[in-house]
Amino acid sequence: MTENEELYLSSSSIEDSWVSQFCEMANHQYFCEVSESFMEDEFNLTGLNSLVPRYKEALELILDLEPEVPVPLPEIPTIEESGELLYGLIHARFIITRPGLQSMAYKYACRDFGTCPRYQCRNTAVLPMGRLDIPGFETVRLYCPCCRDIYVPSNSRFLNIDGAFFGSSFPAFFLETYPKVEQECRRIREQSPPFQLKIFGFNIAEKSRAGPRMKWLRQTPGQDKSQGPQETEAATAIEEEAVVG
Amino acid sequence: MEMETDLEDTWIANFLGTKGNEYFCEVDPEFILDRFNLTGLNADVPNIHDAIDVVTGSSDVNMDGLNAEEEQQLDASARHLYCLVHARFILTTRGLYKMMLKYQEGDFGRCPRALCRSHILLPIGLQDVPNISSVKLYCPKCEDIYNPKSSRHANIDGAYFGTSFPGMFFQVYPKLLPRHSEEQFCLKIFGFKIHDHAEHCRWQQKQRDELEKRIADKPTS
Ligand SMILES: [Zn+2]
Ligand SMILES: [Zn+2]
Numbered sequence A: 001m002t003e004n005e006e007l008y009l010s011s012s013s014i015e016d017s018w019v020s021q022f023c024e025m026a027n028h029q030y031f032c033e034v035s036e037s038f039m040e041d042e043f044n045l046t047g048l049n050s051l052v053p054r055y056k057e058a059l060e061l062i063l064d065l066e067p068e069v070p071v072p073l074p075e076i077p078t079i080e081e082s083g084e085l086l087y088g089l090i091h092a093r094f095i096i097t098r099p100g101l102q103s104m105a106y107k108y109a110c111r112d113f114g115t116c117p118r119y120q121c122r123n124t125a126v127l128p129m130g131r132l133d134i135p136g137f138e139t140v141r142l143y144c145p146c147c148r149d150i151y152v153p154s155n156s157r158f159l160n161i162d163g164a165f166f167g168s169s170f171p172a173f174f175l176e177t178y179p180k181v182e183q184e185c186r187r188i189r190e191q192s193p194p195f196q197l198k199i200f201g202f203n204i205a206e207k208s209r210a211g212p213r214m215k216w217l218r219q220t221p222g223q224d225k226s227q228g229p230q231e232t233e234a235a236t237a238i239e240e241e242a243v244v245g
Numbered sequence B: 001m002e003m004e005t006d007l008e009d010t011w012i013a014n015f016l017g018t019k020g021n022e023y024f025c026e027v028d029p030e031f032i033l034d035r036f037n038l039t040g041l042n043a044d045v046p047n048i049h050d051a052i053d054v055v056t057g058s059s060d061v062n063m064d065g066l067n068a069e070e071e072q073q074l075d076a077s078a079r080h081l082y083c084l085v086h087a088r089f090i091l092t093t094r095g096l097y098k099m100m101l102k103y104q105e106g107d108f109g110r111c112p113r114a115l116c117r118s119h120i121l122l123p124i125g126l127q128d129v130p131n132i133s134s135v136k137l138y139c140p141k142c143e144d145i146y147n148p149k150s151s152r153h154a155n156i157d158g159a160y161f162g163t164s165f166p167g168m169f170f171q172v173y174p175k176l177l178p179r180h181s182e183e184q185f186c187l188k189i190f191g192f193k194i195h196d197h198a199e200h201c202r203w204q205q206k207q208r209d210e211l212e213k214r215i216a217d218k219p220t221s
Helices: A003-015 A018-024 A036-040 A055-062 A073-094 A098-109 A170-177 A179-191 A232-244 B011-017 B029-033 B048-056 B068-089 B093-104 B165-172 B195-217
Strands: A127-129 A141-144 A149-151 B122-124 B136-139 B144-146
Touching (some): A018 A055, A018 A073, A036 A073, A127 A170, B011 B048, B029 B048, B093 B165, B122 B165
Antiparallel strands (some): A141 A149, B122 B136, B136 B144
C-alpha cells in the first residue's frame, strides 16, 4: 500500500463518524471534534440527560453505537435533533478542557471563527461564545479580544447556531490559556484611539447635540491620544454654520 | 430620442443597478452638468469631457471610433467621475435627502455589534482623496466604524462617500440620531467577574460618567 492510499483510507474512516460529519457541515464550522474518550466518560455528561429528550438514543447516535432497540423510521428526525443538542452541550464542556482548548486554538489560528468587523481591530481573530449557558435562548456571538466586545456572525448560516454550544466562559478560559493573544490585543488597543467623526476635517463639539457620546466604549488606559478632542471652537463654528445654512 | 431619457436606459440607472453599487444614490444629472460642481476633478479623471457626456447620456459622445481598450478606459473614467461627484452630491440638501431614504431602508447594512441590536449604518470614507482606502460603515449608535460584510462593497473607494458625510447627515437630520448604546459587554467565567476585565469595564464607565458631567456642566449657549 502506498503512503497516499493509507492516508486516504485512514481519513475516510474518520469521515464516517457522526461527529466528523457533523463538524464538516458548513454551518458547523465553529465546532471542533470532541474526542470519543471525553464523550464516553459519564462524568462529563452529568446532568445532560435532563436537558436532552431521548437522551439514550441520542448518545448512541453521536457515538456511532448500534442502538440497543432499533429506532423506528418516523422517530429518526427527533433523535437526530436530540443528537445535535447533546453534542452541542458536550462540546461546550469539552472546549474548556485542555484538549478542547487545544483543538479550538488550532481553529483560532486558522481563523475558522472569522475576524472582528470593527475597522480598528485590524482583523483580529474572534472566538465563538454564548451569553447564556442554557440552550434555546440566544444564538452564537463572536467575542473579539481586541475591543472586548461581542458581534453577530456576518454569515447568515451561523445565525441559528445555539450560543450555549460554546458557552459564556469559553473566551475567558481561552485567553487565560493563551495569554499572548491578549498581549497582542492590548498593543493594538493602545495604538488606536476611538474613532472620531469629522466634518471637513473638524471634530464635532462634545456639547453639541450630535457630538461624540460613545468614546468611552472604545477607550483604554494608556491609549494614544493623538486624535483627542481638539479644535473644539472651530468645530462649533462649522456646526453652527451647518445648522443655519 | 424619447427612449434614451427613459430611466431604465440611462448610464446612471445602469450603474446603480449593477451588483455591488447598492451604496450609491442617484446623482441628479443637472448636478453633474453644472461645471462648478466638478471643480478640481479634471486632474483625477482622464478624458473628463467625454466622461461627462457618457454619464449624462449626451448625444455628443461618439463611441464608434473607439477600440475595445479605449472604450474600457472611457467607461472607467465615467465611473470614477460619477463616484467622485457622488461624494460631493451627498453633502447637498438633495443628496442628503436621497441618502436618508436609503439609510432608512437599511441599504447600507446593519451594525454587527451585538449590543447595537442591528442598528442601521451609513457609508463613510477615511480619506477624501481617491485610491487610498476603501469604504467603511459608520454606526451612529456605537459611533464606531466597521468593515462591509461583502467583498464587493469592501473594494469600493471610500472617497466616493467622503469623510464628512455621516457628520453632515446628523447635522441636517438630528432627529435621526439614535439613543446611544449604554450597554457594555464584560467577559466572565461561570458568571464571575474577571479582575482585569471588570476593572477595564469600570474604567470605561468612569469615562462615560465624566463625559456626562462635562455635557451637563456647560449648557450650550
Ligand atoms: Zn474587535
Ligand atoms: Zn453599532
